[in-house]
Amino acid sequence: MSHSVSLRRRLTDRTARVGVVGLGYVGLPLAVEFARAGFVTTGIDLDRRKIDAVNQGTSYIPDVQTAEVARLVSGRKLDATDDFSIVAELDTINICVPTPLRKTKDPDMSYIVSAVEKIAQYLHPGMLIILESTTYPGTTEELVQPMLEAGGLKAGVDFFLAFSPERVDPGNPTFNTHNVPKVVGGVGPESTELASLLYGAAIETIVPVSSPQAAEMVKLLENTFRMVNIGLVNEIALMCDRLGLDVWEVVNAAATKPFGFMPFYPGPGLGGHCIPIDPFYLSWKAKQTGFDPRFIELAGQINGGMPHFVVEKITDALNRHQKSINGSTVLILGIAYKRDIDDMRESPSLDVMALLHQKGAHVRYADPYVPTLSARAWHGGFDMQTDAITPSALAEADCVAILTEHRTVDYDMVLNSSRLIVDTRNAISGKHAHVFKLGAPAPVMTVQDRMPAANEKAVA
Ligand code: SAJ
Numbered sequence: 001m002s003h004s005v006s007l008r009r010r011l012t013d014r015t016a017r018v019g020v021v022g023l024g025y026v027g028l029p030l031a032v033e034f035a036r037a038g039f040v041t042t043g044i045d046l047d048r049r050k051i052d053a054v055n056q057g058t059s060y061i062p063d064v065q066t067a068e069v070a071r072l073v074s075g076r077k078l079d080a081t082d083d084f085s086i087v088a089e090l091d092t093i094n095i096c097v098p099t100p101l102r103k104t105k106d107p108d109m110s111y112i113v114s115a116v117e118k119i120a121q122y123l124h125p126g127m128l129i130i131l132e133s134t135t136y137p138g139t140t141e142e143l144v145q146p147m148l149e150a151g152g153l154k155a156g157v158d159f160f161l162a163f164s165p166e167r168v169d170p171g172n173p174t175f176n177t178h179n180v181p182k183v184v185g186g187v188g189p190e191s192t193e194l195a196s197l198l199y200g201a202a203i204e205t206i207v208p209v210s211s212p213q214a215a216e217m218v219k220l221l222e223n224t225f226r227m228v229n230i231g232l233v234n235e236i237a238l239m240c241d242r243l244g245l246d247v248w249e250v251v252n253a254a255a256t257k258p259f260g261f262m263p264f265y266p267g268p269g270l271g272g273h274c275i276p277i278d279p280f281y282l283s284w285k286a287k288q289t290g291f292d293p294r295f296i297e298l299a300g301q302i303n304g305g306m307p308h309f310v311v312e313k314i315t316d317a318l319n320r321h322q323k324s325i326n327g328s329t330v331l332i333l334g335i336a337y338k339r340d341i342d343d344m345r346e347s348p349s350l351d352v353m354a355l356l357h358q359k360g361a362h363v364r365y366a367d368p369y370v371p372t373l374s375a376r377a378w379h380g381g382f383d384m385q386t387d388a389i390t391p392s393a394l395a396e397a398d399c400v401a402i403l404t405e406h407r408t409v410d411y412d413m414v415l416n417s418s419r420l421i422v423d424t425r426n427a428i429s430g431k432h433a434h435v436f437k438l439g440a441p442a443p444v445m446t447v448q449d450r451m452p453a454a455n456e457k458a459v460a
Contacts, residue, residue: 003158003159004190004193007092007160017040017042017090018090019042019087019090020034020044020094021094021097021115023044023045023096024096024098025063025168026096026166027094030096030132030177032068032069032078033178034201034202035072036077037201037202040077041078041079043079044080044081046082051080051082054073054079057070057073057074062171063170063176084118084122086122087119087122093129093130094130094164096166098273099112099133100277109139109143113147119148123153123159124159126159128161128162129144130162130184130198131144131164132163132166134278135281136285139163139212140161140212140213148161156188160188161212162186163212163216164185164195164199168180171341177202179203181205181206183208183209184215186212187212192208192209193208223275223279224282224295227270227296230270230303231270231299231300232264234266234267234303234306238302240440245441246437246439247438248265251264265425267403267425267438268424268425269304269307270348271337271344271345271347276300279300280300307352308355310438311359313424314330316436317422320449321419321420324360325356325361326360327362328398329396329399331394331396331397332363332366332367333365333366333403334366334404335349335367335403336406338404339405340408342369344373347404350379353365363380365384366393368408371385372384372386373385391416391417398419399418399420399421402421402424402427402428414427415435419434420434421436422436422438423437
């Protein structure tokens with residue numbers, strides 16, 4: 001019996017042994033979906049805490065219910081290990097490891113290389129290997145395939161190889177691993193078909209494409225689309241600031257167009273582990289071909305400049321109160337990279353805090369989702385703990401800067417308790433003399449706002 005026929009049968013009757021390398025916010029939900037579909041599934045990770053948590057039937061990923069992990073583990077459908085020799089017993093493996101950027105904005109492929117090296121040691125005929133980590137077009141065929149074929153097995157014949165981009169949106173209440181369509185591109189038609197069969201057992205909609213490279217590019221288009229459009233709306237905000245227009249009013253009115261428009265909103269910059277990073281995998285690859293990816297570079301510059309613009313806005317606001325940044329207490333409201341989550345990776349709030357600190361401000365923060373902040377994370381030289389968001393904490397600050405608009409925060413209380421507010425997320429509605437908004441006209445300066453010149457008597 002051919003390898004593909006044999007694997008097809010085991011995928012169809014759910015007797016295939018399934019493995020997932022990398023038990024993070026992508027890998028654990030995927031392993032749970034495979035186990036829920038009836039496959040005996042083994043998670044492989046280097047982090048003993050993750051392994052122990054899974055084997056004890058608990059989840060450390062908010063989108064994965066502990067009760068579900070417990071049910072699957074007690075039902076012997078799910079377990080975890082750090083021992084790659086288990087690969088010898090597996091029929092399929094999904095690789096869900098990080099693909100960060102180096103400081104030079106070049107791809108860091110070390111996690112993928114490390115995982116593939118370990119898998120290659122135990123690769124056996126008939127296996128299906130699927131890479132899910134977001135990466136540059138060509139990774140699967142140019143990097144992974146040769147490493148796996150080094151032992152003499154041929155991809156698409158002796159074993160099967162595909163790429164399928166992860167589309168996990170942590171904290172999304174509507175879309176999850178089970179119901180988000182899954183794009184799949186294999187090395188040869190049988191790889192695509194077998195990968196589609198595996199995913200089809202656990203995920204509602206499968207979208208086969210012609211190659212792994214096409215599937216890799218699909219993901220990069222998705223996230224480059226977001227990064228470029230966020231850059232566009234941030235530049236529109238900078239224009240509105242100059243033109244005395246309110247970008248929030250403009251975007252919300254444009255969003256009433258029922259076709260041909262999709263609203264994006266300005267902010268203090270671009271955070272997260274996907275959007276600020278993925279496009280630079282594409283631009284890196286494009287440059288290898290001698291192509292100049294101008295949109296990505298330009299959007300990167302605009303988004304990367306937003307923290308500086310926010311600090312200018314804070315400077316202007318403090319100036320209105322005849323204060324300098326140096327010596328002022330600035331309370332940063334929200335340091336997660338986007339609202340209603342606890343993830344701070346690449347958060348622009350951290351850049352704003354570092355810039356303020358360098359200028360002599362006394363920086364504090366308050367974020368209900370982030371109890372502590374290490375010195376290393378914000379380059380401020382000392383660890384911090386979140387302030388409580390209380391009227392007194394707000395009143396103590398010379399300026400409160402809203403950088404992430406968690407929905408659990410009472411913004412009426414923020415408005416009424418703060419002496420001065422810089423709002424970068426349109427969290428405060430209406431116009432107020434003490435609220436400066438990103439991308440909107442500053443409150444009108446009154447006579448009382450003006451500091452009398454040294455030789456003038458103070459105006460009564
Ligand atoms: N941001 C803006 N303005 C916007 C949208 C986002 O400034 O209009 C900022 C956010 O504050 C954040 C950064 O951009 O700092 C990224 O935000 P995001 O909404 O893109 O959220 P992510 O990074 O969690 O992106 C994920 C991605 N999911 C995957 O890669 C699988 C992305 O493709 C999703 O579209 C996105 O979630 C989503 O829609 O929530």
